[in-house]
Amino acid sequence: MRDQRQLAQLNDMGWRAVLVWECGLRHMPAALHEIVPLIEHGADIEEWPSRPPRERRAPPQ
Numbered sequence: 666m667r668d669q670r671q672l673a674q675l676n677d678m679g680w681r682a683v684l685v686w687e688c689g690l691r692h693m694p695a696a697l698h699e700i701v702p703l704i705e706h707g708a709d710i711e712e713w714p715s716r717p718p719r720e721r722r723a724p725p726q
Contacts, residue, residue: 672684683712684713686714
């Protein structure tokens with residue numbers, strides 16, 4: 666909720682903001698380089714990666 670409010674405020678001021686999921690980048694470090702051209706060409710991105718990967722949990726023993 667807080668992030669959405671802050672993103673809306675930045676958008677109202679004319680900024681383009683993207684919420685970057687650190688956990689997603691941890692699993693896909695090359696993804697950071699993929700987002701730059703998308704932003705430069707005006708892609709409408711709100712979150713990157715759009716769906717953060719779930720942590721793998723060890724099976725119960």
